[in-house]
Every structure is written in structure tokens, then in C-alpha cells.
Amino acid sequence: MTEYRWLLPSVLLGDGDERRPVRRSTRDWIVDVLMFLAACGLALLTLPDLEGQPAPVVVIEQVVGALSCAAVWLRRRWPVALALVTSVLSVYLTMVGGAAAVALFTVAVHRPFKISGPILLLGFLTLIPFSFLRPDAELGVLGVAIIGVAIGLTVFAWGIVVRARRQLVWSLRQRADIAAEEAKRLERERIAREMHDVLAHRISMLSLHAGALEFRPDAPAEEIARAAGAIRNSAHHALQDLREVIGVLRHSAPPAGDPVPDRPQPTLADLHPLIEECHEAGMEVDLALDAGDAPEGLGRNVYRIVQEALTNARKHASGAPVTVTVAGGPGTGLTTEVRNPLRVRQITRIPGAGAGLIGLTERAQLAGGRLEHGATREGDFLVRAWLPWPVETSREDT
Known part of the structure; x- marks a missing residue:
């Protein structure tokens, strides 16, 4: 061609x-x-x-x-x-x-x-x-x-x-x-980002439970059964999320030329279930949410940032307490901080490609915001993102 x-x-x-x-x-x-x-x-x-x-x-x-x-x-x-x-x-x-x-x-x-x-x-x-x-x-x-x-x-x-x-x-x-090639490239990047955001969290949860079983073979039968159940649930949710993403890819556009509907996307309201899921996996996560009814697009970006930051914390600082802070409002923007200690003894290290933080930075920039990450003077690793929240924007507008 x-x-x-x-x-x-x-x-x-x-x-x-x-x-x-x-x-x-x-x-x-x-x-x-x-x-x-x-x-x-x-x-x-x-x-x-x-x-x-x-x-x-x-x-x-x-x-x-x-x-x-x-x-x-x-x-x-x-x-x-x-x-x-x-x-x-x-x-x-x-x-x-x-x-x-x-x-x-x-x-x-x-x-x-x-x-x-x-x-x-x-x-x-x-x-x-x-x-x-x-x-x-x-x-x-x-x-x-x-x-x-x-x-x-x-x-x-x-x-x-x-x-x-x-x-x-x-x-x-x-x-x-x-223009067509650029649209295809952007769509491929969007799909790749979506696949990473959806599956990295689930697979890291599965790897965390499997690592615990590997290093604690003498654990009580009740804990082993609970960990096996968590592994099964994580695998089930991962397959379900994968089916949804693939279903969107296979969806054919209607004759009228309407856009292909996207898969159901998370919002700020889904942060609490995300934290509960981390608690069930044995993570110590503290959430401080001080934001109103944010637009769906803004809430989705914040959710993905928190999800990826928690995934990185599980990979590189397993067992460390994590603090998640989300605050802001219309006009001032929405600030998200995820903090965890740097030096923590890990049971097992989950491999990663190192593209998670790069993807978060690109996501924040595409939303018109910024993202910073790195070690602090207190010896913590901090991921801080700021995303704009226009005054006239509301959930009904989205």
C-alpha cells in the first residue's frame, strides 16, 4: 500500500x-x-x-x-x-x-x-x-x-x-x-493506555497474593483459602475487564456514523471500592477525599492516576502504608497525591516495564494538567498530579 x-x-x-x-x-x-x-x-x-x-x-x-x-x-x-x-x-x-x-x-x-x-x-x-x-x-x-x-x-x-x-x-x-494515520495512532495509544490501566492493577493484585503464598507455605489453612479466593477474584475481574476492552474494539460503528461507545469508565465515586479492594489484598491505604461532584472525564483521570500509583506502590514498596489525598474544586483544579515510604522490605518484586509513570504524565498533560513524581526529603515516594476543573463544567455537561 x-x-x-x-x-x-x-x-x-x-x-x-x-x-x-x-x-x-x-x-x-x-x-x-x-x-x-x-x-x-x-x-x-x-x-x-x-x-x-x-x-x-x-x-x-x-x-x-x-x-x-x-x-x-x-x-x-x-x-x-x-x-x-x-x-x-x-x-x-x-x-x-x-x-x-x-x-x-x-x-x-x-x-x-x-x-x-x-x-x-x-x-x-x-x-x-x-x-x-x-x-x-x-x-x-x-x-x-x-x-x-x-x-x-x-x-x-x-x-x-x-x-x-x-x-x-x-x-x-x-x-x-x-489525518487518518494520526487518528489511528492516537486510537492505538488510547487502547494501549486503557489496556495497561485496566490490567496492571488486577495482575499486580494477583501477583501480590501469589507471592504471599509462595513465601508463606506454612500459613494457616484459613489464610491460604482467603488468599486463593482473592487470586481467583482478581483473575476473574481481570478477564472481565479484558472482555470489556476487547468488546469495545470489536464493536462496529452504526450505519448513521455515530461514535463507538466506550466501555464503562470509573469516576471519583469508585475510589472507595478501589481502596477497599487494596485493603482486602493486605495493603494499608488511607484515603482523604475532599472534592465535590467532579466531571466524569476529570474523575476518570484521577481514578486512573490513583490506580496506577497504588499498582506501583505494590510493585516497589509492598507492605508499606500508602496515603492517598484528593482535594480541589471548580476553578482551583483537582490535586491528587499518593505517598508511600521508599525503603520497605519486600517479600517479592513484581516486574514492570517502567511505562506506568510515563503514561500517567501523558494522561495528565492530555487533560491540560501536570504530574510530578519522585523521592521527598522525608524519605517517601510521592506522585502528585494537578488537573484543571473549569468553573462552568458540571457532570451534566459531560
């Missing part, structure tokens, strides 16, 4: 490889027939100018005129060569004028000005000897030259307009292709 895309400018502008076979569409055949008929018509209009000419000149005019009209069918493959030959022949012959006009138009359409301009100039130069060799009794030398220049400029301007229109169409197609 990429190879044909690079050939698109050559096809539209006619600047492709002349050795490549010309494949005419139905429209191309219609245009070529019209151009052939136009060349023949212009050649027939010059028949009265042959009166009084010697018989050999008349025969040469008719033969060369017919051949030049037939050569119009080669204008797509060799437009420059056709224009040069017809321009040279038009120094004396009149019936070549139709094919010369078609060739000039073709060069103006299919070649840049650095090529078509000199060919137009060559055509003007041929008018000088033609005006003296084949003068017209009524128009005179100057009249023939003026009419020739006017016809050449008209044909050339027409070709330039057609070329400019084709360039515009090609440019619009390129922009549309680029």
Missing part, C-alpha cells in the same frame, strides 16, 4: 517513469479521444491555407498533419518529445498546429513550469519564421504572430489551471491520509 501511495503524485501529475506502461481509465480514454478529435479539427481548419500551395507541399502537409494527429495518442507517455517535434515542424507546416496545441496543453498539465515554460517559449520562437514563410494576406506578419501568441498563452494557461487543480486534489488526499 505504501508503494502505491508514493506513486500517487506521479499518476496525478504525470511526472512518472516514461518507461512504465500507461494504463488508461475510462475517463482517460474519453479525454484522449476528445484531444485526438480536437487536434484533427484544428488541422482541418487549416485546409483553406493550403490553396495555392505547390502539390508536393500539400501532400507533405496532409501526411505530416495526419501523422501528428495520430501521435497525439502518445502524449501521455512522451509529452515533452511530442511537443518538441510538433513545435519544430510548425515552423513551416500549418496542419501540425492542432497536434502542437494538444502537446503544449499536455506538457503544461503533466510537467512543472521549468519544463513547460521553455517549451512554450520555443513555440513562440517558431512563430517568427512561420510568419514570414507562410504569411497571411489579410492579417500580415504581425497579425499571424499575435494570434499565435494568443492561442499559445490560452492553451498554456488552461493546462496550468488543470495542473494546479490536480496538485490541490493530491494535497488534500495527502492531508486526509496523514
Whole structure:
């Protein structure tokens, strides 16, 4: 597909490889027939100018005129060569004028000005000897030259307009292709971010319980049963979330062109169930929520930030107490802080790709906010995010 895309400018502008076979569409055949008929018509209009000419000149005019009209069918493959030959022949012959006009138009359409301009100039130069060799009794030398220049400029301007229109169409197609590729890229990034946010939390919970069982094989049967049940629930929720995300990907857009509905998204109200789930996994998490009824988009971003920060805390500081603070309101924005001690003895270390905090930073920036993370002077690891909360925004607006 990429190879044909690079050939698109050559096809539209006619600047492709002349050795490549010309494949005419139905429209191309219609245009070529019209151009052939136009060349023949212009050649027939010059028949009265042959009166009084010697018989050999008349025969040469008719033969060369017919051949030049037939050569119009080669204008797509060799437009420059056709224009040069017809321009040279038009120094004396009149019936070549139709094919010369078609060739000039073709060069103006299919070649840049650095090529078509000199060919137009060559055509003007041929008018000088033609005006003296084949003068017209009524128009005179100057009249023939003026009419020739006017016809050449008209044909050339027409070709330039057609070329400019084709360039515009090609440019619009390129922009549309680029916009489509950018939309696909953004959608892939959104899906990847959603998959990471949904599954990283569940899998880290599952790994935490499994690690506890691994390092405490002598635990009471009741604790082992509780941990196994938590593992089963985490795996079940992970599969359920994965089905929802894949279901959104498989959802086909309705005929009316409405957007594909997104999977159910969490809000600020879902922070409490998230903390309870962490408590069941054995984490010590303290939540301080001081925010009103935030918009759904803002609440979703805050939830994802807290969820990923808790996942990182489980990975790198398992067993450490975590403090989650969410505060703010319309106009001032919403500030989210997740804090946990740095040096904590870990039972097991959950592997990670290191893309979680990068994804959180990108999410905050896309929402118009900012995110900072790193060690504090108190020996804690802090994730702080600020997201804007416009005054006029409400849940009904979302």
C-alpha cells in the first residue's frame, strides 16, 4: 500500500517513469479521444491555407498533419518529445498546429513550469519564421504572430489551471491520509493506555497474593483459602475487564456514523471500592477525599492516576502504608497525591516495564494538567498530579 501511495503524485501529475506502461481509465480514454478529435479539427481548419500551395507541399502537409494527429495518442507517455517535434515542424507546416496545441496543453498539465515554460517559449520562437514563410494576406506578419501568441498563452494557461487543480486534489488526499494515520495512532495509544490501566492493577493484585503464598507455605489453612479466593477474584475481574476492552474494539460503528461507545469508565465515586479492594489484598491505604461532584472525564483521570500509583506502590514498596489525598474544586483544579515510604522490605518484586509513570504524565498533560513524581526529603515516594476543573463544567455537561 505504501508503494502505491508514493506513486500517487506521479499518476496525478504525470511526472512518472516514461518507461512504465500507461494504463488508461475510462475517463482517460474519453479525454484522449476528445484531444485526438480536437487536434484533427484544428488541422482541418487549416485546409483553406493550403490553396495555392505547390502539390508536393500539400501532400507533405496532409501526411505530416495526419501523422501528428495520430501521435497525439502518445502524449501521455512522451509529452515533452511530442511537443518538441510538433513545435519544430510548425515552423513551416500549418496542419501540425492542432497536434502542437494538444502537446503544449499536455506538457503544461503533466510537467512543472521549468519544463513547460521553455517549451512554450520555443513555440513562440517558431512563430517568427512561420510568419514570414507562410504569411497571411489579410492579417500580415504581425497579425499571424499575435494570434499565435494568443492561442499559445490560452492553451498554456488552461493546462496550468488543470495542473494546479490536480496538485490541490493530491494535497488534500495527502492531508486526509496523514489525518487518518494520526487518528489511528492516537486510537492505538488510547487502547494501549486503557489496556495497561485496566490490567496492571488486577495482575499486580494477583501477583501480590501469589507471592504471599509462595513465601508463606506454612500459613494457616484459613489464610491460604482467603488468599486463593482473592487470586481467583482478581483473575476473574481481570478477564472481565479484558472482555470489556476487547468488546469495545470489536464493536462496529452504526450505519448513521455515530461514535463507538466506550466501555464503562470509573469516576471519583469508585475510589472507595478501589481502596477497599487494596485493603482486602493486605495493603494499608488511607484515603482523604475532599472534592465535590467532579466531571466524569476529570474523575476518570484521577481514578486512573490513583490506580496506577497504588499498582506501583505494590510493585516497589509492598507492605508499606500508602496515603492517598484528593482535594480541589471548580476553578482551583483537582490535586491528587499518593505517598508511600521508599525503603520497605519486600517479600517479592513484581516486574514492570517502567511505562506506568510515563503514561500517567501523558494522561495528565492530555487533560491540560501536570504530574510530578519522585523521592521527598522525608524519605517517601510521592506522585502528585494537578488537573484543571473549569468553573462552568458540571457532570451534566459531560
